[in-house]
Amino acid sequence: xxxxxxxxxxxxxxxxxxxxxxxxxxxxxxxxxxxxxxxxxxxxxxxxxxxxxxxxxxxxxxxxxxxxxxxxxxxxxxxxxxxxxxxxxxxxxxxxxxxxxxxxxxxxxxxxxxxxxxxxxxxxxxxxxxxxxxxxxxxxxxxxxxxxxxxxxxxxxxxxxxxxxxxxxxxxxxxxxxxxxxxxxxxxxxxxxxxxxxxxxxxxxxxxxxxxxxxxxxxxxxxxxxxxxxxxxxxxxxxxxxxxxxxxxxxxxxxxxxxx
Amino acid sequence: xxxxxxxxxxxxxxxxxxxxxxxxxxxxxxxxxxxxxxxxxxxxxxxxxxxxxxxxxxxxxxxxxxxxxxxxxxxxxxxxxxxxxxxxxxxxxxxxxxxxxxxxxxxxxxxxxxxxxxxxxxxxxxxxxxxxxxxxxxxxxxxxxxxxxxxxxxxxxxxxxxxxxxxxxxxxxxxxxxxxxxxxxxxxxxxxxxxxxxxxxxxxxx
Numbered sequence: 475x476x477x478x479x480x481x482x483x484x485x486x487x488x489x490x491x492x493x494x495x496x497x498x499x500x501x502x503x504x505x506x507x508x509x510x511x512x513x514x515x516x517x518x519x520x521x522x523x524x525x526x527x528x529x530x531x532x533x534x535x536x537x538x539x540x541x542x543x544x545x546x547x548x549x550x551x552x553x554x555x556x557x558x559x560x561x562x563x564x565x566x567x568x569x570x571x572x573x574x575x576x577x578x579x580x581x582x583x584x585x586x587x588x589x590x591x592x593x594x595x596x597x598x599x600x601x602x603x604x605x606x607x608x609x610x611x612x613x614x615x616x617x618x619x620x621x622x623x624x625x626x627x628x629x630x631x632x633x634x635x636x637x638x639x640x641x642x643x644x645x646x647x648x649x650x651x652x653x654x655x656x657x658x659x660x661x662x663x664x665x666x667x668x669x670x671x672x673x674x675x676x677x678x679x680x681x682x683x684x685x686x687x688x689x690x691x692x693x694x695x696x697x698x699x700x701x702x703x704x705x706x707x708x709x710x711x712x713x714x715x716x717x718x719x720x721x722x723x724x725x726x727x728x729x730x731x732x733x734x
Numbered sequence: 735x736x737x738x739x740x741x742x743x744x745x746x747x748x749x750x751x752x753x754x755x756x757x758x759x760x761x762x763x764x765x766x767x768x769x770x771x772x773x774x775x776x777x778x779x780x781x782x783x784x785x786x787x788x789x790x791x792x793x794x795x796x797x798x799x800x801x802x803x804x805x806x807x808x809x810x811x812x813x814x815x816x817x818x819x820x821x822x823x824x825x826x827x828x829x830x831x832x833x834x835x836x837x838x839x840x841x842x843x844x845x846x847x848x849x850x851x852x853x854x855x856x857x858x859x860x861x862x863x864x865x866x867x868x869x870x871x872x873x874x875x876x877x878x879x880x881x882x883x884x885x886x887x888x889x890x891x892x893x894x895x896x897x898x899x900x901x902x903x904x905x906x907x908x909x910x911x912x913x914x915x916x917x918x919x920x921x922x923x924x925x926x927x928x929x930x931x932x933x934x935x936x937x938x939x940x
Contacts, residue, residue, distance in 0.1 A: 604884070679850070679851060679854075680851070683847075688918060688921070689918055689919075689921035689922040689924075689925055690917065690918075690921035690924075693917050693921060694914065694917055694918065694921075697909075697913060697914060697917050698909050698914070701908045701909045701910065701913070702907055702908045702909050703908075704908060705887075705907055705908020705909070706907075706908070708908075724819060724903075724910075724912050724913060724916070725869065725870070725871070726812075726815045726816065726818065726819035726902055726903075726912065727815065727870065727871075727893060727895045727902075
């Protein structure tokens with residue numbers, strides 16, 4: 475019931491940076507816990523910059539985007555962008571040694587590119603073949619690379635050293651950008667930006683409450699990102715135990731509770 | 735619900751114990767009557783979700799719903815423990831009076847903060863899918879299905895250390911409320927130079 479603080483919203487904050495804005499994901503190899511933030515000063519200044527950009531540009535643009543476009547159009551753009559990310563998910567799934575995810579994503583790409591009319595409709599999800607999103611940051615996690623320090627990147631937002639490396643690799647190794655000729659690749663980038671704007675608008679209340687209503691929006695965004703990313707990565711690798719050992723998982727009864 | 739027989743069994747045993755041996759004897763058989771188990775943890779969350787759904791679907795104005803949510807929060811959550819944990823080490827220096835006022839202010843603040851988001855739940859549903867023991871408490875796992883969104887993972891941590899079965903944390907896709915609120919309340923307190931009374935005043939006005 476309660477609170478729909480979907481952390482997803484956080485990841486959609488960083489909109490801009492057309493080509494780069496695609497798969498902003500993160501990860502963790504040995505169970506990471508707590509907050510490792512040696513670059514806090516730099517990160518905080520980038521955070522200030524990101525909030526200013528959101529306020530001046532991203533937020534108003536996303537509101538306009540969400541208001542002007544009818545929902546089905548918005549959904550079509552998001553589906554189209556997602557479909558173009560699927561080949562990258564397939565490659566990463568293979569690198570992670572997850573044949574089931576590879577097969578499922580291949581099936582999705584085939585179905586959505588044909589019956590889904592070039593990916594405008596998510597036909598695969600409708601018939602019970604949901605997406606298995608992944609990224610190179612997760613691949614690094616699977617390969618045993620540690621999370622590294624927390625980072626907040628200009629325009630891209632929250633990340634970790636491992637996730638930043640993953641994002642860079644995803645941008646350059648994306649099979650779709652390698653194959654698409656120039657006018658089409660612009661449409662692809664535009665769809666990705668549109669999809670991010672749609673997310674920013676859809677999770678508006680949540681994102682706004684973190685960025686504008688928190689006493690310390692930097693610390694709140696950092697916590698949300700790290701916890702949500704670790705949760706995501708744990709899903710593939712049975713990391714429930716890791717979650718339980720995470721020091722952000724406070725046991726309030728350990729401390730003082732009903733001792734008196 | 736399906737857990738009613740269990741609740742009844744507990745109740746029967748309690749009444750039996752109380753009438754036969756007297757209240758004091760209850761303390762001698764604590765495990766028998768009061769043990770929290772997977773079923774009762776699950777039943778608690780089932781009931782809490784049911785109550786929230788009723789409020790959401792009542793069609794009341796948002797402001798009127800906040801009061802209802804606060805009642806639900808007080809009924810099913812271990813508010814004093816959540817509030818104290820959010821305050822962190824500062825709770826040790828606070829006087830009893832301050833803790834009381836702070837806990838009250840915190841409970842209203844949480845109900846309004848999260849109550850505002852409940853709009854997203856209209857037309858959606860939350861299903862409990864599993865429950866299991868974790869360390870010294872229980873984790874109830876549920877899935878939230880909201881309109882136009884892919885389902886997401888919602889977990890509840892339930893303990894009976896207060897003497898009743900109550901939840902003390904909610905984890906949404908890995909993001910836990912206790913940690914978020916500790917960060918938030920800690921930052922608010924810092925901004926006010928550690929002045930708990932100022933914090934209480936501001937919590938009441940948010």
